[in-house]
């Protein structure tokens with residue numbers, strides 16, 4: 199049985215169809231990359247997996263059953279099961295909170311067992327950050343360190359699934375590397391879904407990938423095979439355009 203899956207999901211914003219019969223499934227410990235042009239529906243898939251929104255038809259299944267977003271108890275459990283990491287650590291961390299509060303608040307909010315301070319120290323260490331980070335504000339950290347704090351915050355819940363939406367695209371090359379190393383480490387234990395425009399990062403982190411074109415999965419399979427010999431014309435065009443795009447800021 200899959201750990202998390204979408205089965206034949208249709209989704210619209212108002213009258214605008216966004217996803218058309220999307221199916222995908224992840225087993226425990228697997229990592230899946232999602233590649234597609236801007237607007238193809240990648241973030242919408244993550245929102246559905248988080249239970250922030252519901253399919254029009256089809257289902258999201260998580261931890262062995264259909265995700266009922268109307269059930270408070272189920273959603274509370276789901277927030278422990280799956281955690282997100284967003285693109286921009288400059289906006290995803292509250293600048294008025296010290297790291298201690300950023301890392302201890304989810305503990306109470308998610309009604310987690312154990313000691314909040316000890317858990318904050320645990321995830322800080324997992325994120326490769328010094329213990330004295332707890333007494334500092336986000337502004338005292340580089341972009342890469344902030345993203346590692348955001349990842350540490352996601353780990354407080356001890357989630358089974360981590361959803362990362364362009365987790366390094368807002369970072370410069372120097373700080374990007376350490377975040378990728380951290381995600382690589384985490385992907386050995388966690389199930390990771392990674393949305394990224396950066397083929398190199400998808401290739402490094404995700405043995406399997408899907409390609410999304412205007413809300414349809416047009417290609418799915420082993421990342422190495424798809425990158426070596428993309429079958430769908432859209433994948434061929436997308437890979438050609440991404441390979442010619444400068445990935446780093448000057």
Ligand SMILES: Nc1ncnc2c1ncn2[C@@H]1O[C@H](COP(=O)(O)OP(=O)(O)OP(=O)(O)O)[C@@H](O)[C@H]1O
Nearest residue numbers: 211212214216234235236237238239240241242243
């Ligand atoms: N809240 C919303 N209301 C209406 N339309 C939306 C909303 N959020 C997203 N959309 C539209 O849904 C489509 C898919 O958006 P989504 O963010 O899932 O794409 P994406 O592939 O993640 O794009 P990007 O790479 O630019 O983040 C886009 O056309 C977008 O404009």
